[in-house]
Amino acid sequence: MHSQFYDIVIIGAGLSGLQMLIQIKEHYDFFKHKKIAIIDKSKKTENDRTWSFWEEGFSRWDLIAQKTWDKAEFHNKKSYTFNLDPYRYKSIEARYFYEYALRYLDQFPGIHLIHDEVLNVQPKVNQVEIHFKSEEKIECTYCFDSRPDLQKLENTNEIYLKQHFKGAFVLFREDIFDIETANLMDFRLSYKDLCSFTYVLPITKRKALVEFTLFSKDLIEDASYDEHIKIYIEKYISKRPYKIFKTEQGVIPMTTYDFQQDHKLGHFKIGTSGGWVKASTGYAFKNSEKKAAKVIQNLKENKDPMDGVYSKRYQIMDQLFLDVLSYRNDKAAALFEELYSKNSIQQIFKFLDEESTIQEDIAIMSSFKPAKFLRAILRQKLGI
16 A cells, blocks of 8 residues: 655644644745645534643734733732733633644645544654554654653652642623733632632633633542532632533543653654643643744754754752642642742743743742642652
8 A cells, every 4th residue: 555655644623733833824925845644533613621821912813812801810828929921821712723733734735634533653764654444554763752641640659639620610690800811720628638729810801711720630520520610609709590501521640751762763752641741730832832933944954853852951850749739639739839929920920931130930839838849859760
């Protein structure tokens, strides 16, 4: 059977795959003569998730953002309100992101969208073979694979927490919400002794996303998310009538696993399966945009596609933070309050964006009680 050959194949038209597609379009002159395929078994028309993130000022994402916020809140024993300037917090529904990215297919005749299910990928010395459920196969020079394999994380000795959540889009009959302020973390309602908080994004004065989130090793019963959302709304938002018109649910890995070991020959992991989710927070949108841009720049410069994509410095800090969260999950609320009460939100965003200086990193880490991280360092380095 004769196989189609492509210069670049992207498996998965999700966040990371489509961020790659957008970056390829940004460098059209270089890639216009390349043959590129993007593979997904789905038509990508469903609204299956919401991405939220911060960035400075305005960008292309404001064109499709569901809502943006200039202020944010944090609640635990005390409450804090932050003016985000020059940052803005933004939220995008998946359907609009998919539509935005996939429209480039019509403008770029060298990109082919293949609707099929990948069975396996076989890296070889000079090419990569991709086999489909339909029994077809294609070959390529570079394969960027976003299919997650979370089961392997369960079978390693690395720290593996799950950021798991359920969100309810609620609608009140009356004006309730302050639409200028996003509630990023509210620890006032917790689940047992686990790291758990509520996240509220007001979309209009009557509509908001209310999401109950946990950072823990194990998942909880589905009914427990619903119960906590209901209690939170009635206790901290309003006792007035409301209805839930949509829900969303997900699990995001937070792990010290070294995803770089999974890159083989021309087969590279991207997205969640490539460690593109920020390990200590679970934020993925801007991380994926930055890493996709770096991969594409590397291809233009004929470098290893993953050169400079991972920062060892921030990986070490993520490992320490995850170690503390893993061993003292019940102390997470106090840990986050130390972070938010002792630093400006701009410093925190810069640190989490991996754009801070070493001096700024030291200032952030100095916010925490040293004993927690000293024990984490001993566990990481000495195994005690």
